[in-house]
Amino acid sequence: MDVSLPPEDLQNIFDALPDVVFFIKDTGCRYTHVNLTLLRRLGLRNREELIGRTAAQVFPERLGGTYLMQDQRVLDGEVIENQLELHLYANRAAGWCLTFKRPLMGGQAVAGLIGISRDLGMPDSRHSSFTRLQRALEHMQSNYGAPLRVQTLADIAGVSVAQLERLFKRVFQLTPQQLLTKLRIEEAMRLLHTDVNIAGIGQACGFSDQSAFARQFKATVGIPPRDYRALVRGSHAQRPRPPQARSGRAG
The missing domain is CATH 1.10.10.60 (Homeodomain-like)
Known part of the structure; x- marks a missing residue:
């Protein structure tokens, strides 16, 4: 049974998660789908302000270029799993997260990339250890x-x-x-x-x-x-x- 979801449905699901940044990008590293969390952290109101732009165009120059290079590595086939990162947004203090990125396949070729960055939260103080x-x-x-x-x-x-x-x-x-x-x-x-x-x-x-x-x-x-x-x-x-x-x- 095929349980894969269209990108729009994934986007809508991640809209409900305020501690997770979600995005899909095309082979030009341009955003095609983003959740509301990413918009808010960039100080934007509408998805149209971000769709079609690259990280280099929306983050500070020194950061955007580095994020763009990371996207290129993923488009070349690299999978990023559980990478500790500190993200800097224009309208908030620095925030720690764990980032996951992987290529999106279209047939036999890479058609883009998909990723999430999940905020680190409070430790589980109720755990027995x-x-x-x-x-x-x-x-x-x-x-x-x-x-x-x-x-x-x-x-x-x-x-x-x-x-x-x-x-x-x-x-x-x-x-x-x-x-x-x-x-x-x-x-x-x-x-x-x-x-x-x-x-x-x-x-x-x-x-x-x-x-x-x-x-x-x-x-x-x-x-x-x-x-x-x-x-x-x-x-x-x-x-x-x-x-x-x-x-x-x-x-």
């Missing part, structure tokens, strides 16, 4: 600038490494490594609003060298640290603010 995982999280929050072994976190939580990985995804929606990356990038963003030099920021946030810091920052935020600093200094009206660090939450 929350308290022990909270101890591991607090250790990460206090020591993100130093090398951290997953085994050490597992020992603090009193579970095996395999259990730690499974429980972190269940409670925090992230793996331990993703959560550590999130903590490090949040602190790096905060420091990039200051005059601390970029090499020093990378070292303070636990990266082995400046190139490793730049690669991880770009993979997560969409632009290199230097461009992020220029972005936040270049427009006071639309300045993307780093997420507020909050004890005990993953997003």
Whole structure:
């Protein structure tokens, strides 16, 4: 039985999910279908304002070009699964999400791409393992600038490494490594609003060298640290603010 839905029906379904961005793009990386969440976060009123445009045309220049390059990789056949990203929108503070993108096939050829970005929410504090995982999280929050072994976190939580990985995804929606990356990038963003030099920021946030810091920052935020600093200094009206660090939450 064919249970596939037309793009318009998918769009209407995702309209009801305020914590999920949904989109379909054609082979020119132009939006063909979007949900209301994406419109609102871009400060737009009608889908017609976004349909037919690329990410490079609706996001700040430094970000839009990077998002466009990611779309091209997907059109070339790459599948993006569960990628931790920090999205910067014109009308809101930075927001953490998990992104999924895959090519859309039309017969034997790629006809476009489809994707969602799901906001990270509050951790599941009612889970039976929350308290022990909270101890591991607090250790990460206090020591993100130093090398951290997953085994050490597992020992603090009193579970095996395999259990730690499974429980972190269940409670925090992230793996331990993703959560550590999130903590490090949040602190790096905060420091990039200051005059601390970029090499020093990378070292303070636990990266082995400046190139490793730049690669991880770009993979997560969409632009290199230097461009992020220029972005936040270049427009006071639309300045993307780093997420507020909050004890005990993953997003």
